[in-house]
Amino acid sequence: MKKTVLVILCIIAFSGVKAQQVKFGVKAGLNVATIHGDNLNTDSRLGLHAGGLVELKLSDSFSIQPEVLYSQMGTENDANELKIDYISLPVMAKYYIIDGFSLEVGPQISFLVDDVLKTNDGGSLDPDLENYDLSANLGLGYQFKQGLFVQTRYNLGLTAIQENPDIKNGSFQISVGYQF
Template sequence: MMKKLLFAVLLVAGISSVNAQEVKFGVKTGLNVATIRGNALDVDPRIGLHIGGVAELKLTPKFSIQPELLFSQLGTENSNNKLRTDYISLPIMAKYYLVKGFSIEAGPQFSFLVKDELEFVVNNNNSGSFNPNVSNFDFGLNVGMGYQFEKGFFFQTRYSLGITTIEENPDVRNGVFQLSLGYQF
């Protein structure tokens, strides 16, 4: 199922690039403020980073598709636990330029787990870690906005709302706010 989904995403991106008026490649990095959502969880955000590559496929002067390939640090923490989940993420953003340089964006995100670790403290002096049973795949929906400068620099802000559960009982989902700075060649 996952191979079919990934194939469909790549096919759509490939078809879009055939009709693109202009294709630009770039890099981006930024700050993640991540947490998990679920039944009665008492958690604080994990501050992490994301870094990777982007391609913007201009279909019209006002509309483009922007696939990205990112390494992204997610998770959460509280006074006794730190959950670190790192992903390779593939967001595919539809961008609409309201005015020159300023865009709104939305689209799906497919994320594949590369590392998960839970550090814990018991009785303020005993600690340890183990690999929790976090799902290997996470699907989310992104919404955000950005500004593209004429010299190639851009910044974006986005929220990714996890749709699939990353852990059962309680049902737990990712959520991450991102601030990004990038450059298109």
């Protein structure tokens, strides 16, 4: 039900947008993910993200870029590895400072696909995480004339993915993509 309402709201929000130019694209990259919260002692976990996007140019210097990504998050320490997989829906506002170079900011909602806590003794547990995660993104990008682009982004979790203790996601992302 929540997913249906979100999709309907996105359709309504973008139905009135009059884009000067619409470009579709694909992207993939590396996540350096971790969780943060009270008294945590964890290291980063490397994961991947991949998906599609649409860039709606509203002017020469401003565009909106909704994306759909499969994203691997989590964390690890000496005893455990927490693997969290999401379908993420960021909506980035992009401001082009100079030709090709953009600052990006926007919200992201992610829906849990899978979560597992693997222990060093070979066991696994269900960490029973929240089914969604709301976060804020801030990043930079560069668009080459041929359609290739590079992006870097920090994703700061705003909602707790588990309570007692409250823990939140965080990740640094590096992406490469191509717009058609």
